[in-house]
Amino acid sequence: MEPNSGAPLREMWYYAVAGSRLKPGKLLPKTMLGEPIVLGRKSDGSVFALRDICPHRGIPLSFGRMCDDDVECCFHGWRFNSAGRCTSIPSLTPQQKSTDVGKIKVAAYPAREVQGSIWVFFGEDPATAPEIPVLPDIGERKPQLIYSLAAKCGFDDAVYGQMDPSHNPYVHVSPWWRRSGGVYDKAKAFGPTPYGFSMLRHKPSTNLLPYKILGVPETEIIFRLPSTRIEITRFGRHSIYTLNAVTPLAEGEIEMNYAAYWTAPWITLAKPVVQWALHNFIDQDRRVLEKQRVGLRHQPTLMLIDDVDVQAKWYFRLKNEYVRAKTEGRPFDNPVKERTLYWRS
Ligand code: FES
Ligand SMILES: [Fe+2]
Known part of the structure; x- marks a missing residue:
């Protein structure tokens, strides 16, 4: 038995929003880890x-506005810079101006934009936290496709839902992905990666329709704390990269975020179809996670079995080890060892 739906880890970067959704001069409110956050972009393009x-x-x-790269409150016009320091209190008379407004502060969170996604850090020390995941070989490219869907479910449930192979034949059934009924023998090699594990490069299942069409030679899937899953699919000269990140919004509310990048121009032509298919696929996850939530209210523990649920077990071990290492002030010791897992899905 494993505990589930625990609080999200702190001392971690979390995906906030696609960079294209945050226009210069605009403010974007968002609740993350139960905390009210306002995101902004300055005239030099940097985010805060x-x-x-x-x-x-x-x-x-966030009801206010951006003014000369500061945030101006809509109520009495106080202004704050991107570091959270107060820069102006308009109601002060010239005599009162000696009041040190700079001592007034609003909390600032470290924020960064990486490959077209904005991340916010929750904790004290970003320098000792896992790096924001970077997709290989694409430089500072922005995603060609972004998608985001909120769900009312536990954070942990959504995270290990990304690495639950046996739900596929029951949840992700559709004429264009896989038909119901069949399960196939799988053997996948795994190994530890920074703050997570990887399903090593392998030939994906040929029972999946898109892969039959593409003739995909190789796929690699990398999970990293706190909640990101990167999938790299290479076929011939071309590659598709997807980043999935679960963002904890508030207790019992999460957001599933996707960013996809590809090198084959013809995929761009098929983008409306891919977008539609992705929505259907993710919505299947949302519906099943919300149904699971109904039962978990009565029985909040999980029964995890070998080998198909080993990735979920690894997730809890990684999470526990991260907390223990931080508490004891020692380096993180990845509990995942190389192993091949066998299942039918
Ligand atoms: S409440 Fe924000 S300036 Fe008064
Ligand atoms: Fe799923």
Whole structure:
């Protein structure tokens, strides 16, 4: 038995939003890990994140506006820079101007944009946390496709839902992906990777329709704490890269975020179809996770079996080890060992 739906790890970067959704000069409110955040982009293109509460009278700063790269509160016009420091209190008279407004602060969160996705750090020390995942071989390219869907379910349930092979023949059934009924023998080699594990390069299942069409030679899937899954599929000269990241919004609310990149121009032509297919696929996950939530209210423990649920077990071990290593002030010791897992799915 494993505990589930625990709190998301702190001292971690979390995916916040696709960079293209945050326009310069605009403010974007978002609740993450139960905390109100306002995201902004300055005129030089850099991004920032502040606590979305004005320290004066508590109104969300996101109701205000960007003014000369500062955030101006809509209530009494106090301004804060991207580091959270107050830069102006318009109601002060010239005599009162000696008041050190710079001592007034709103909490600032480290925020970074990497390969077209904005990440926010929750914790004290980003330097000792796992790096924001970077997809190989694509430089600072932006995603050709982004998708995001909220669900009412536990954070852990959604994270290991990404690495649950045996739900596929029951949940992801559709005429264009896989038909119901069949399960196939699988043997997949795994190994440890930084703060996670990888399903090593392998030939994907030929029972999946798109792979039959593409003639895909190789796929690799990498999981990393706190909640990202990267899939790299290479066929001939071309590759498809997908980043999945589960973002904890509040207790019992998450967001499944996707960013996809590809090198084959013809995939761009098929983008509307891919977008539609992705929505259907992710929505299948959303519906089943929300149904699972109904039962977990009565029985919050899971029964995880070998070998098909070993990845979920690894997830809990990685999470526990991360907390233990931080508490004991020692380096993270990845509990995952090389192993081949066998199942039918
Ligand atoms: S509440 Fe923000 S300036 Fe007064
Ligand atoms: Fe799924």
